[in-house]
Amino acid sequence: MRVFTSDKIRNVVLLGHGGSGKTSLAESMAYLSGLKDKAGSVEAGNTISDYDGVEKKHKFSVHLSLLPLIWGETKINLLDTPGYPDFVGEVEEAVSVADAAVIVVSGKNGIEVGTRKAWNLCEKYHLPRIIFVTDMDIDEASYRQVIEDLQALYGKKIAPFHLPIRENGQFVGYVNIIQQKAKRWNATGGIDKMDVPDYSYENLDQFREVLLEAVAETSETYMDRYFNGDTFSEDEIRQAMRVSVIDGSVVPVMMGSNLSHRGMYTLMADIVKYFPSPDRRSCVGIDPKTNEAFEADYDFSKPKSAYVFKTLVDPFVGQYSMIKVNSGVLKTDDLLYNAGRDREDKIGKIYLLTGSKAQEVSELHAGDIGALSRVADLSTGDSLSTRAHPVTYLRPVISKPYCYLAYQAEKSGDDDKLQQALQKIAREDLTLRTQGDPANHQSLIYGISRAHLELIAEILADKYKLTMLLDKPLVAYRETILGKSDVEYKHKKQTGGHGQYGHVKMTFEPSGDLSVPFVFEEKVVGGSVPKNYFPAVEKGLAERVLEGPLAGYPIYGVKATLYDGSYHPVDSSEAAFKTAASMAMKEGILQAKPILLEPIASLEVTVADERIGDVMGDLNKRRGRVMSLDPVEGGYQVVRAEVPYSALYEYGTNLRSLTSGDASYCYEFLRYDPCPADVQEAQISIRSAQNA
Known part of the structure; x- marks a missing residue:
């Protein structure tokens, strides 16, 4: 693949609810851009993104994957991410290096919990975004309902760029709201002009007015023209849209069908038109020598620096460190300095990853994404620069794991192998960690959810041929x-x-x-x-x-x-x-008068207003004491409670079931309290039976 300069790069992350069609969309884009000769499918297990054995088995994404797509003269680094919250660490790593996002929504399923979480992530990282509605070839899909629900949530910034055209229940074309023209797909995959259907005019006028208001708000001159009834040219609208999309004041909504590859040409063209290149984004590091800010800003003319945002470990190939170049131009065999570990290494070859495949390139310009292999002591979050101009960048904020289970190797002789394999997986997955519990003579493994930990067990079996047994953890009573x-x-x-x-x-x-x-x-x-x-x-x-x-x-x-x-x-x-x-x-x-003490956690649950009663009722069943209830933005409340650790087993799974996934929780150790008599008697009986 040829080298691209910073202005010809777009780093785009795909976000959305699990099953909304992100991987299928990525596959369609890969096919239409020429990255693949034939489009695969999630069902067939032959997509570029879901290449891992566990992903193929379950038919959903577990890891983030990178697809470098060439569209005209622009390279789109597409980051496909898991939609299920069990693998949120992968999403957070991808978002930390993205410059824009496409939020994928199923036209059939509508707005889901994952849609709102994707939006909140974009808000947190100040990412411009486009919403792409998939499944438009399905009869049950309702584009209009998706638009209405989005506008109810996010207001006037939701701006549909297209309207679907259906004939006899078939998705046959679309109306371009900016151009006010209708287009039909033909048998060759191209488009033909057609008249705008009569039933589309009401929505066309309504949605175009939203666009014109957004255009007017980009300058005082445009505002005066708008109030004077003046019209804007297509070029003026597109230029104003680019400004508004980049600053987040307008979020375009587009639509298509992944399976029939309809709508992706327009999506990729608009990614190039409206999303910023990296050099339009800011990026600041710290010089550890002087403690002064280094404004990298993806400027190719500044001293070279890069950031490791993801580690991939293969038991046969070795380790790849995925990097984003924050300044300068990285070249093969450059000597780079890791300030955090105070060591200098020759980086060797530079790669572009396409799913699981690696391709050598001679250099990477500022803002581009690639990978290094076999650089000693390089981990996720590390910064690379030169010894003459050292730079360190803030590490990404990765969700802390709160679900834990006891674990052991099925075969006692595999204990050391299991620990080594888990260490390798933990280098890839920052939401995974292990620790010992000497009080109960058990080993604990922490993850985002039970489903996450069970999948780790599957990965161990698939990649490392090791069987890990998971069990309910013992509580550290005193x-x-x-x-x-x-x-x-x-x-x-x-x-x-x-x-x-x-x-x-x-x-x-x-x-x-x-x-x-x-x-x-x-x-x-x-x-x-x-x-x-x-x-x-x-x-x-x-x-x-x-x-x-x-x-x-x-x-x-x-x-x-x-x-x-x-x-x-x-x-x-x-x-x-x-x-x-x-x-x-x-x-x-x-x-x-001996007694048992039980550990008490200080628990915080963030939950939507309409689910608050279910959560509080569940906490009462778990011997929880609600201490406060505080409203936060977006129609949510934070419940603060004191809960025994014994009641936290499977709490995340239960909370997800109670709230349909629209809640999050965290906790920390607070103190030890005397056990209730029935709990104490039960524990004494259990321990007596174990020692019998």
Whole structure:
């Protein structure tokens, strides 16, 4: 593929609800632009975008993929993204390097949760956008209803560029609102002129007026002309539209059929006409030496710099680091500096990725997207520049995972292999992480949802031939005491030679600090227990608090005081006093009103107004305490509540079901509280059965 300069590049991300037709649209665009000789389909599993085995099996996108399309003299870097929220990290990575977006809406299904989320992402990243309505070849598709729903949500900025023409239930053509002309597709795929149907004039006049208002608002001169009843030429309208689309004050709506490849010519032409090239966008980094801003702005004349926005790891090919060039021109074998890791490396070859296929190129200009291979220690979020002009860029904000499950390898001998494979997948997927839970002797894996984690298990089986078992995680309960006890324990053994003798008298009571296991004090008078055995007593306590006598959970919040005891000049030892202290604590805890503590989370749920009752009712069932209810923009409210961790299992799945996916949640650890009696009894029974 030839080299393109910054002004001839468009970086466009496809966004929308799962199943709205993004991958099919990308496939159609790839076919019409000449990237493919024949269009594939999601059903057949032969699209460029969904190349992974798991994607082909499930028939939906899991990873973002890049399609460099050539349309005339312009290169469109099309970023196809998953529509399901389980893979939101892929979407966030793609959006971080896009300069514009096409939001795909199914004409049959209409506005869905994913549509609104896509819009909000564009707002967050200030992305110009076009809405493309698919499925227009389906009888149930209603373009008019989609327009009305969009205008109800987003107001006058929604500007339809086209109207569909149907004959005998067939999608045969469209009316161009700017030109006020109708066109029909012919058998060769081209278009023929036709008269505007009578039934289209009402909508044509209405939607054209919206366009003219948008044109008028681009300048005072145009505003005066509009109020004076003057008309605008097609060129004036298109120029004003370009300004308005780029600043987000107008969002064009277009439509077509992915399967019959109708509407894509116009879409790609309008992407080139109305979307900005990278050099029309701002991009700012920081010079780590001076802490001053570096305005890269995708300027090819400035010192070269790039940003790694995505990592791809293949068990056979190795690692690709997908980059966007933020300034300068990157060339093969350039020596680039990674300021975050303080190392300089020759980047070797530069690639363009087309789905899973890599093609070498000699250089990439500012604003272009490509990939590097086998650059040491390069990870998502890293910045590349030169040592003479170091630059670092802000890392993308990736959603934090809150759903977690216990996991283990099916075969005990595969534990190390499983960990290595998960580390590789986590380099690709920043919404995945693992951690240990020593209190419950389990390993935990965190993801966006249970569906996300189950798919990770499938990827492990497909790519790495490893089986990962997922299970309900154990809750990290703790044990403490409410009362005070005074115990005496004598550890005495005689085995023929030196015996064992350790004798302690101790009190146990609440320390008042549940964040530390225990506090140890000694108040021994008269040397009944020599000072050199005090550390042994403390060690015995430290071992005992790891597993409490009530249900085997760690002990927290106990004050242990050694006040008396005795020793034997020959048989006493550190080991003997260590054992005596441990056993004294076991008895002392049982005599001091032991209870279980459960972890409590501070939970925030953002939910649409109409779903608020369902969410609050569900929280009550989970022993949640609603602390506040605060309205936010867009018809949503934030519910803040305190909820036991045990009630958070499968919460994300349940919340999605309750709200049809129109809610999000996050939480963090707050404190430990005493368990209700029924919960405590249940846990003691479970642990007793496990240890039986």
